[in-house]
Amino acid sequence: MRLLNVNFFPFLFVITLLIAGCDTNDESVYEPIESVPLAINGEFDVTTNFYDNEGPHEHNFSAKRSSGFTEGYESGSKPRYASGSVNLSSGNWSFNDALIGTLSRDRKFGRKSIRMRNTGYAVMSFNMDNGARTVRVRHAKYGNDGNSSWRLIASYDNGSSWSFVGETVNTTSTTLNTVSFEVNETRSVRYGISKASGGRNRINIDNLEIVTGTTGGGGDGGGGNQGGGRNSNIAFGNPSNANSNANNYFLSKPEFALSYNNNNGTPNWVSWHLNADWLGSRGRCNCFQQDTSLPSTFNRITENEYRGSGFHRGHICPSADRTVTAQENENTFFMTNMAPQAPRNNTRPWVGLERYLRTLVDAGNEVHIVSGVTGTGGTGSNGFRSTLSNGRVNVPDSFWKVALVLPNGSNDINRVTTSTRMIAINVPNDQNVSSDWRQYITTVDDIENLTGYDFFENIPNSIESVVESRLDNRSFN
Incomplete structure (x- = not known):
């Protein structure tokens, strides 16, 4: 300067x-x-x-x-x-x-x-x-x-x-x-x-x-700034232009940002950044909690509304992606970060991709992730349901996730090229799913067509059109 x-x-x-x-x-x-x-x-x-x-x-x-x-x-x-x-x-x-x-x-x-x-x-x-x-x-x-x-x-x-x-x-x-x-x-x-x-x-x-170079990583359990600093959880855009609308209500927490759907009692999407500075040694708190940061007039879901339903309280941003401090892990247990998820969806392909993305971080990468739900009606361990808790919670038809992978660095938006890796999956919300998340690979364009959202909108259009239309073949290598 x-x-x-x-x-x-x-x-x-x-x-x-x-x-x-x-x-x-x-x-x-x-x-x-x-x-x-x-x-x-x-x-x-x-x-x-x-x-x-x-x-x-x-x-x-x-x-x-x-x-x-x-x-x-x-x-x-x-x-x-x-x-x-x-x-x-x-x-x-x-x-x-x-x-x-x-x-x-x-x-x-x-x-x-x-x-x-x-x-x-x-x-x-x-x-x-x-x-x-x-x-x-x-x-x-x-x-x-x-x-x-x-x-x-x-x-x-x-x-x-x-x-x-x-x-x-x-x-x-x-x-x-x-x-x-x-x-x-x-x-x-x-x-x-x-x-x-x-x-x-x-x-x-x-x-x-x-x-700054100290946006929260390190200390109290790990992280150690190995990933070059924590970036914005929504650096590449706001997929639904979430705002103060009750069914597209923007919430931002230190660990993630999301769009909440008051009618559904679930998030539309959750967005977060993942690198080594978010990962430490803290264990899972298992402390599901009502999110009182929603307006008092909103549909504030509690953990009890899932009990006996045959569906898991399925994390969108996984707790294992936030393990540096106890508080950061606890904050992933807000019910605004949950949707009714078929147990075998949650414990088979869904957790498989979560673990795979963390291996990419271990290999020196950072990942920008947006994930959410769409549709109505899923099959849990007790059979098909459209809603839970007398209609307060919508059971989605599928769970989807899109992820942009970059080597650790700064100025992430400006580092995206037509060779940048994009991973996208859409998994049916039922019990009869494969354990291999790769069976559900699709394109970002397909998820945009499904949801009506615009992911990674800050990437120049000439690059965005290439990376969002490509199936991720590297997952099979």
């Missing part, structure tokens, strides 16, 4: 406009505020990558000063544009001409995102003590507003002064898209977003992700 000498560029403005309406979070409210100037007096040139509709990222809120995290702005409240601070899950942030929006016109995952206008900003009031490797930001236009632009900014002196980082980003879409800045910073640093142009046009910012 190189520092460019530019003139001092203060963000100083005073806006006096009429307040319309009584709801301080309504789009028509344009309150008079006195802006706090932000001195931006330098610029760093870094690699900036732009991805369409990349999807949200995993949350890791432990040891935030050194480990990475994703801030989804869900835990804070700031209904006005006026300058002020807000406590969030990642720490304290400073906002100016920006608020936390909750309206239907705010583009967001979950219930909240930043809404910013004029030349406002939102900056961290805490440092990443050991620097950062990558900063990713999701952005979109608010409502029907026009185009705007913004910059990533950084401070190396505890917020006294700020510098631009990377290129100017133009916000021209109402879909949340992702920009990735390869900052490779080793100094103590804090980051923020500064709106650069567009005037009253508002933008939404959501899921700002800080990736």
